[in-house]
Amino acid sequence: MPEAKVPLAEIPIDSLVGVERDGADIVVIRTSKGIFAYHDRCPHAYWPLSQGTVSNGVLECPGHGWEFDVETGRCLNAPAYCLSPVSAKQTGESVHLEWNTATAEATPLPCEHTGDVSASS
Numbered sequence: 001m002p003e004a005k006v007p008l009a010e011i012p013i014d015s016l017v018g019v020e021r022d023g024a025d026i027v028v029i030r031t032s033k034g035i036f037a038y039h040d041r042c043p044h045a046y047w048p049l050s051q052g053t054v055s056n057g058v059l060e061c062p063g064h065g066w067e068f069d070v071e072t073g074r075c076l077n078a079p080a081y082c083l084s085p086v087s088a089k090q091t092g093e094s095v096h097l098e099w100n101t102a103t104a105e106a107t108p109l110p111c112e113h114t115g116d117v118s119a120s121s
């Protein structure tokens, strides 16, 4: 599985960053509850979520304003839609990302989260 590391210092609490590695685009979000990461595609019309905003545990897509629960990836406007999760674990002062290339292009519908997203702080 492809993997990448991001310095924790690049992701202040209540912010997000876009990461591009090995052809994969990933959005990494840090809240007071931990670190979360998803493939950087909104399931609505594929706008990059890394251009969006995060506030109070909610990620807002820059495209048409759909909102997603940062912890679960579930869309709050259309709950049948979810983001594709990327494993994100904090190790020391870095965030270790790991993803499955088979799911990178998938638009999960219905939502099927299986604990693939990890968070620690």
Ligand code: FES
Pocket: 042, 043, 044, 045, 046, 047, 061, 062, 063, 064, 065, 066
């Ligand atoms: S592309 Fe995200 S809300 Fe439309």
